[in-house]
Amino acid sequence: xxxxxxxxxxxxxxxxxxxxxxxxxxxxxxxxxxxxxxxxxxxxxxxxxxxxxxxxxxxxxxxxxxxxxxxxxxxxxxxxxxxxxxxxxxxxxxxxxxxxxxxxxxxxxxxxxxxxxxxxxxxxxxxxxxxxxxxxxxxxxxxxxxxxxxxxxxxxxxxxxxxxxxxxxxxxxxxxxxxxxxxxxxxxxxxxxxxxxxxxxxxxxxxxxxxxxxxxxxxxxxxxxxxxxxxxxxxxxxxxxxxxxxxxxxxxxxxxxxxxxxxxxxxxxxxxxxxxxxxxxxxxxxxxxxxxxxxxxxxxxxxxxxxxxxxxxxxxxxxxxxxxxxxxxxxxxxxxxxxxxxxxxxxxxxxx
Numbered sequence: 001x002x003x004x005x006x007x008x009x010x011x012x013x014x015x016x017x018x019x020x021x022x023x024x025x026x027x028x029x030x031x032x033x034x035x036x037x038x039x040x041x042x043x044x045x046x047x048x049x050x051x052x053x054x055x056x057x058x059x060x061x062x063x064x065x066x067x068x069x070x071x072x073x074x075x076x077x078x079x080x081x082x083x084x085x086x087x088x089x090x091x092x093x094x095x096x097x098x099x100x101x102x103x104x105x106x107x108x109x110x111x112x113x114x115x116x117x118x119x120x121x122x123x124x125x126x127x128x129x130x131x132x133x134x135x136x137x138x139x140x141x142x143x144x145x146x147x148x149x150x151x152x153x154x155x156x157x158x159x160x161x162x163x164x165x166x167x168x169x170x171x172x173x174x175x176x177x178x179x180x181x182x183x184x185x186x187x188x189x190x191x192x193x194x195x196x197x198x199x200x201x202x203x204x205x206x207x208x209x210x211x212x213x214x215x216x217x218x219x220x221x222x223x224x225x226x227x228x229x230x231x232x233x234x235x236x237x238x239x240x241x242x243x244x245x246x247x248x249x250x251x252x253x254x255x256x257x258x259x260x261x262x263x264x265x266x267x268x269x270x271x272x273x274x275x276x277x278x279x280x281x282x283x284x285x286x287x288x289x290x291x292x293x294x295x296x297x298x299x300x301x302x303x304x305x306x307x308x309x310x311x312x313x314x315x316x317x318x319x320x321x322x323x324x325x326x327x328x329x330x331x332x333x334x335x336x337x338x339x340x341x342x343x344x345x346x347x348x349x350x351x352x
Contacts, residue, residue, distance in 0.1 A: 036069040038079070038094040041138050043124075047087025051076045059085030063140050064192075067094070099136045102129050107193040110185060114281050115148035116220040116240075119186070119201035127194025131155045131183035139192045147186040147201065150193070151280055152219070154180045154247050180247025198246065208267055209237050209258050216241040219252050222284045224296040224316055227260050234260040236316070237267075238298050240282060252278040253337060255300065259319045271314075271321035275337040277303045287324070292317055297324060304335040 040061045048055040051073055061067060061081055070086070071078035077091045106129065121144060126137035131153045141147065156178040182198035205218050220240035226233040236259045240252035255278070257271040284298045292315075299313045312334050313324040325331060 037066055038069050038077070038096055039100045039138065040065045040067065040093060041095045041140070042093040043140050043142075045089050045093045047079070047081075047085060047089055049087060051088050055088075058087040059083070061089065064138075069094075095136060095138050099129065099138060102136070103127075103138050103192070103194060106185075107187075107191060110150050110187060110193045111191065113150040113187070114283055115150060115187070116280050116282060117149045117218075118204045119147055119149055119184075120204055121145045121147065121196075122200050122202055125196060125200045127186070127188075127192065127196060129194065131185075131195045133158050133197070135195070137194070139188070139194055141188060141196075145188065146204075147188050147196070149184045149186055149201075149203075149220075151185045152198075152251050153183045153185070153195070155183055157181045182246040206235075206237070209239060212256075212258070212267070212269070213241065215244065216254065217244040220280070220282055222282065222298065224257070224284060224298065227262065229260060229262055229265060236260055236296075238282070238284060240278060250277045250303065250337070251280045252276065257316060257321050259316075268319070270316070270319040273334075276300070277335050277337050279303050279309060287315065289315065289317075300334075302335045305338070310335065 040063055043063050045061050046057050047059040047061065049058050059081060061079075065081065067079035067081050069077055070080055072091070073088075075091055076088045077094060078086065078088050079094075080086045121141050123143050125141050127139040127141065129136045129138070132155055157180065183195050184198050184201070185193060186196045186201070187193045203218060205213075205221055209221070210218065218239055218241055222238045223235040224238055226235050228234075237257070239256045239258065241254040241256065242248060242250070242252045253276050254274045255272070255276065256269055258267045259270040260266075261268050279301050282298060282300060284296065286294050287297045288294045295315045295317050297313055297315050299311055301309050301311055303309050314321050315324050323331065
């Protein structure tokens with residue numbers, strides 16, 4: 001202030017103006033940092049002018065939209081939208097910044113994952129942050145939406161509290177095993193990712209190969225190449241299968257290669273392998289094999305008893321599938337699932 005007193009009027013005016021601008025800018029930065037944002041987790045929510053039983057509609061917000069939180073009142077929140085609409089909505093339809101960032105990271109981590117299969121949602125479903133019914137959910141998919149299946153996991157199914165053990169039961173009776181259910185991490189048409197309960201989707205397996213499932217569950221399928229037949233291009237498939245039940249310690253235990261028979265105009269099994277401790281992802285591609293030319297290939301990932309994962313690559317040449325060995329690699333048997341022990345029952349002796 002002493003410096004300003006000894007200067008001319010124009011200089012003092014300019015200094016005061018600069019000081020005012022600095023103060024205003026500083027206040028603006030502070031207020032922006034103090035703002036609180038949330039994200040809409042419901043398909044569509046109506047904004048109301050008050051929290052009373054009688055209210056007027058003042059706007060709408062949709063799934064994924066960011067809103068600024070202005071005020072909280074028990075189960076309601078007053079928000080401002082990007083269109084500057086202000087109104088009240090129920091707090092249960094919002095997720096905080098941490099949940100939103102978690103879904104953004106999930107989408108980024110799986111943005112380049114190879115789809116193991118395609119499916120269609122069976123109902124209106126929520127995408128969860130982790131494979132757990134009670135975990136946070138954000139995005140919602142409508143019944144009939146298409147998704148890509150990227151990776152599988154299993155989780156214990158939530159259930160009622162365990163009943164009290166009767167006194168008459170032996171103390172060393174083991175508790176019942178938890179019920180496991182399968183989950184898939186999926187990617188929708190907009191690139192959003194999240195975990196989805198497996199039973200809430202139907203696999204879009206082509207009917208021409210689905211009919212050969214023989215009671216097994218098809219969990220992955222890929223087009224290896226196409227062959228021309230009577231003016232049409234017929235795809236040839238790699239299919240991964242497993243038993244039709246949840247909670248298995250592997251993603252698939254059987255693969256089949258379906259090739260197109262040009263003489264009979266139908267699919268036939270060119271290759272089949274069972275008892276494989278397979279884990280996703282399965283990848284397909286092409287490779288040049290000199291005299292054989294460029295052939296379709298596929299790579300399986302198999303987990304042995306110690307938990308170590310090894311890769312095995314195969315090539316398809318016509319109707320023949322062969323293992324591809326890397327330079328210097330020796331042929332060895334792929335890991336196999338341990339055979340289940342079957343109990344043998346001896347017939348009871350009878351007195352004559």
